[in-house]
Amino acid sequence: MAKNGLLEVHDLSVGYGGEPVCAPVTVSVQAGTALGVIGPNGAGKSTVLQTVVGLLPALGGTVQLEGRDVDEREAGFRRAVATVLDDDAFFPSLTGAEHLLLTARGHGVADAEQVVAEEIEEFGLAERAHALPSALSSGQRRRLALAAAFVRPARLLVLDEPERRLDAQMRRRLAARLAADVAEGLTVVFASHDPEFLATVARRVLVVDDDQCTVVSPKAAVAALHEG
Numbered sequence: 329m330a331k332n333g334l335l336e337v338h339d340l341s342v343g344y345g346g347e348p349v350c351a352p353v354t355v356s357v358q359a360g361t362a363l364g365v366i367g368p369n370g371a372g373k374s375t376v377l378q379t380v381v382g383l384l385p386a387l388g389g390t391v392q393l394e395g396r397d398v399d400e401r402e403a404g405f406r407r408a409v410a411t412v413l414d415d416d417a418f419f420p421s422l423t424g425a426e427h428l429l430l431t432a433r434g435h436g437v438a439d440a441e442q443v444v445a446e447e448i449e450e451f452g453l454a455e456r457a458h459a460l461p462s463a464l465s466s467g468q469r470r471r472l473a474l475a476a477a478f479v480r481p482a483r484l485l486v487l488d489e490p491e492r493r494l495d496a497q498m499r500r501r502l503a504a505r506l507a508a509d510v511a512e513g514l515t516v517v518f519a520s521h522d523p524e525f526l527a528t529v530a531r532r533v534l535v536v537d538d539d540q541c542t543v544v545s546p547k548a549a550v551a552a553l554h555e556g
């Protein structure tokens with residue numbers, strides 16, 4: 329285990345076409361903790377998350393997972409990191425249950441059928457598990473995308489606005505689930521606009537901003553969200 333955080337982000341500059349979208353980010357995320365990421369629409373939260381997981385090239389600075397530079401092409405990195413950054417990445421001709429089973433088996437889960445059945449239940453998808461993604465409601469597709477991150481092992485879970493399009497009950501349930509998984513050692517980085525979600529899950533919060541990206545307490549972040 330690395331001496332420093334599981335995830336070390338240092339002076340990371342993110343953006344498009346060489347133009348940064350926000351101030352550089354420096355943050356250390358310890359294993360078994362959750363980092364929230366906040367900022368107004370367009371601040372750069374999604375860009376930061378996509379750069380942290382190697383889907384976008386950094387304009388400058390470094391990202392290390394367990395002491396190694398992030399490389400999403402590396403099998404070891406993909407095994408360690410589960411992401412839900414959008415929810416359109418389904419095979420159009422596989423049912424929800426088949427998609428989850430393929431994901432679990434692809435990641436070497438031994439009791440894949442049981443794990444998938446449990447997550448289908450957990451995410452309230454039992455009645456629609458055998459529907460194609462195109463026949464699901466947008467909230468059900470969101471649930472399916474989230475379930476796919478939980479049917480496989482991961483040491484780091486990166487979520488972009490996990491609360492998006494979920495009803496209030498599912499939001500609370502997911503927040504409680506994440507908090508419980510973090511207490512058991514999972515590391516989570518997630519962007520959110522939801523004060524309750526943030527207060528339940530995050531131990532620290534990165535505020536993404538043009539002038540300076542800072543790390544604050546969840547209490548300060550919740551106050552900022554209520555003000556903003």
Ligand SMILES: Nc1ncnc2c1ncn2[C@@H]1O[C@H](COP(=O)(O)OP(=O)(O)OP(=O)(O)O)[C@@H](O)[C@H]1O
Nearest residue numbers: 344349367368369370371372373374375376519536
């Ligand atoms: N592919 C792209 N090419 C160029 N600019 C982009 C691209 N994607 C996003 N942007 C711009 O980068 C900035 C940051 O966008 P980003 O999606 O990271 O913000 P965000 O904080 O996640 O916002 P939201 O809360 O609305 O999801 C915005 O000004 C956006 O218009």
